[in-house]
Amino acid sequence: MNIHEYQAKELLEKFGVAVPRGSSAATAEEAERIARSLGTNNLVVKAQIHAGGRGKGTFKSGLKGGVQLCKTASQARDYAKQMLGQTLVTHQTGPEGKTVHKVLIAESVEIKRELYFAILIDRAISAPLIVASTEGGVEIETVAEKSPEKIIREPIDPALGLQPYQTRKLAKRLGFASGEMRAACKLFTALYKLFIACDCSMVEVNPLVVTAGGDVLALDAKFNFDDNALFRHPEILSLRDVAEEDPREVEASKHNLNYIGLDGNIACLVNGAGLAMATMDIVKHYGGEPANFLDVGGGATEQQVTEAFKILIADPKVKAILVNIFGGIMKCDVIAQGIINAVRFLEKNEERMVPLVVRLEGTNVKLGRKMLSESGLQIIAAENFSDAAEKVVKIIEA
Amino acid sequence: MAILVDKNTRLLVQGITGKAGAFHAKACMEYGTNVVAGVTPARGGEKFENKVPVFDTVDEARRETGCNATMIFVPAEFAADSILEAVDAGIELVVCITEGIPVIDMMRVKAAMVGKSNRLIGPNCPGIITPGQCKIGIMPGYIHKPGNIGVISRSGTLTYEAVWQLTMRGYGQSTCIGIGGDPINGTSHLDALKYFNDDPDTEAVILIGEIGGSAEEEAAAWAKEHCKKPLAAFIAGTTAPPGRRMGHAGAIVSGGKGTASGKIEALKSAGIAVADTPASMAETLIALLGK
Numbered sequence: 001m002n003i004h005e006y007q008a009k010e011l012l013e014k015f016g017v018a019v020p021r022g023s024s025a026a027t028a029e030e031a032e033r034i035a036r037s038l039g040t041n042n043l044v045v046k047a048q049i050h051a052g053g054r055g056k057g058t059f060k061s062g063l064k065g066g067v068q069l070c071k072t073a074s075q076a077r078d079y080a081k082q083m084l085g086q087t088l089v090t091h092q093t094g095p096e097g098k099t100v101h102k103v104l105i106a107e108s109v110e111i112k113r114e115l116y117f118a119i120l121i122d123r124a125i126s127a128p129l130i131v132a133s134t135e136g137g138v139e140i141e142t143v144a145e146k147s148p149e150k151i152i153r154e155p156i157d158p159a160l161g162l163q164p165y166q167t168r169k170l171a172k173r174l175g176f177a178s179g180e181m182r183a184a185c186k187l188f189t190a191l192y193k194l195f196i197a198c199d200c201s202m203v204e205v206n207p208l209v210v211t212a213g214g215d216v217l218a219l220d221a222k223f224n225f226d227d228n229a230l231f232r233h234p235e236i237l238s239l240r241d242v243a244e245e246d247p248r249e250v251e252a253s254k255h256n257l258n259y260i261g262l263d264g265n266i267a268c269l270v271n272g273a274g275l276a277m278a279t280m281d282i283v284k285h286y287g288g289e290p291a292n293f294l295d296v297g298g299g300a301t302e303q304q305v306t307e308a309f310k311i312l313i314a315d316p317k318v319k320a321i322l323v324n325i326f327g328g329i330m331k332c333d334v335i336a337q338g339i340i341n342a343v344r345f346l347e348k349n350e351e352r353m354v355p356l357v358v359r360l361e362g363t364n365v366k367l368g369r370k371m372l373s374e375s376g377l378q379i380i381a382a383e384n385f386s387d388a389a390e391k392v393v394k395i396i397e398a
Numbered sequence: 399m400a401i402l403v404d405k406n407t408r409l410l411v412q413g414i415t416g417k418a419g420a421f422h423a424k425a426c427m428e429y430g431t432n433v434v435a436g437v438t439p440a441r442g443g444e445k446f447e448n449k450v451p452v453f454d455t456v457d458e459a460r461r462e463t464g465c466n467a468t469m470i471f472v473p474a475e476f477a478a479d480s481i482l483e484a485v486d487a488g489i490e491l492v493v494c495i496t497e498g499i500p501v502i503d504m505m506r507v508k509a510a511m512v513g514k515s516n517r518l519i520g521p522n523c524p525g526i527i528t529p530g531q532c533k534i535g536i537m538p539g540y541i542h543k544p545g546n547i548g549v550i551s552r553s554g555t556l557t558y559e560a561v562w563q564l565t566m567r568g569y570g571q572s573t574c575i576g577i578g579g580d581p582i583n584g585t586s587h588l589d590a591l592k593y594f595n596d597d598p599d600t601e602a603v604i605l606i607g608e609i610g611g612s613a614e615e616e617a618a619a620w621a622k623e624h625c626k627k628p629l630a631a632f633i634a635g636t637t638a639p640p641g642r643r644m645g646h647a648g649a650i651v652s653g654g655k656g657t658a659s660g661k662i663e664a665l666k667s668a669g670i671a672v673a674d675t676p677a678s679m680a681e682t683l684i685a686l687l688g689k
Contacts, residue, residue, distance in 0.1 A: 121502070121505060121581065121582070123582060123610075123611045123613075124611070126505055126508040126509070128505075141653050141654055158508075158509040159510075199500055199501075226501050226647075227647070228474065228499060229501070229503075231474075231475065232475070258645045260642050272555025273555075273579060273646045274551070274554065274555055274556035274557075274608055275553065275559060277609070277634040277635045277637075277644050281636045281637050281658075281676065282675045290637055293644055326562070328537060328538040328554070328555065328558055361562065385559070385675075385677035386675060
């Protein structure tokens, strides 16, 4: 789950991580009020969308840049007015762009130095790991490639947590002056506390800045939360903005279906995450392009299968559907009934239907296959896994 | 022989009175697994299926029945505590089926298990089976056949796929072990591979991996130096978009790390045969056996 920059800023403030002063606004009037209350001539207005590359983005209305510097509250108001309700296109949004519903008005600080500071759960050591660098403001992958020696790694004992000596060591290695150390250590400690308390899988502060006045501030932060832990964080879950997510994925999640949209034209409906990934891979292997990842899970009901078909067929790019089921706990006859119901439902509601290739294997497979062949529906039965992939790719090519 | 579980395994089921726990405990019993006890707090004194005694704590179940393995079906919120309870009671093999345990909880469990002799399999896994002897988990028993091929996998249905391909071609399995799809788990590919390498009843191994982490690469590096048995592999997720979590909590390519192509390259450079497609996992291994 991702959150907006202004939400990240509020979360950081709550845990005592120093950030530039500012607040979010949903109207131009509100933006002006906030700008005035900051009492400074150095202001920045930032469009709030989840995608990166906002500064270099362009609004469909013509305004260039989703991040604007200005001097006065009335200028802040003007920029807010030009951004709110408008669509911002960046290299991460795709050509359709994203609508801006909020702007962040903040004090623009004079930066002396930019650094990188992140905390993540490292799988190899099964522990939190701090990754930091004196090279801030650029992507850490770029630093890792060009100057790996500039990346500092500090593992944290899961039982002890981040120790004060570690924060001092990090501060020194990151080149903080003695006078700045206290502020740096305080920020690191607060950030670690937030990381654990909110069940983050990653917090990335980039850049972490030292201002001309000697303040140490988190200028921008990106959070990743552990989806498995959201049940104990209603306050984090409430930050979710479904408008920022793929509508197909939002719909699927309502029915407890695990769906990820892709760009191809062969839709896949599979049980089990590993098999679902492998099904996409085999489609590609035979020259096709998968339209999605979809895991209906080990205990899908007829109703879920029907909902899954509706989501697949709603994607106009989809030209064929491949169903790949290895029935273990899930019985093939139940899946077959789900498919039959779904296809009949779509026919009845005059939805479009596309060629359907079905591969069933496992528990009650004979009954399942018999039900499909006797249904009178246009279903192409596959002999086995590779046959299914070959058949569906041939349909697309024909 | 086989690895970790056999006909002498005495199984405890934690969460035996829950819906999933009861269903699968029964299926394991029908397969022939010796289920000797169940645990559900505040339900002690009951009998499951009029046969298996239910206890309030794992400690009590261990003392009363001498159970030496446990299968955990406790909901994700409480599963980490259940693993620690089993470890504390000295249960040798802890198999956690539960999906959705917070990663920070698993991080603490893993830290608490350092220096302990218990073996944890999972979480978020189908379990472990030695065909014809003992099934601990949610896999359909009938697709398996006793034999000499070991199977290791992060994914449930992909394990079934590999097992079925083997069984259909007349090749049985020594033990099949699902290590789970979470970023932090108890048993890695490498741990499982070491067991199979030492098992005289295992002649060859299929290793199934997927995007995310570096467990497959570590197993490949070790195998290159130490594994004398034929090895075939498959890696799922060649087409997975970076930065997206593909169903399993651990199946994610982040910062360019954990890609399918990187894993396939590591396996190949260790001399391991990698199947081109998930439909050819068994064939890829069988081709090695003739040599």
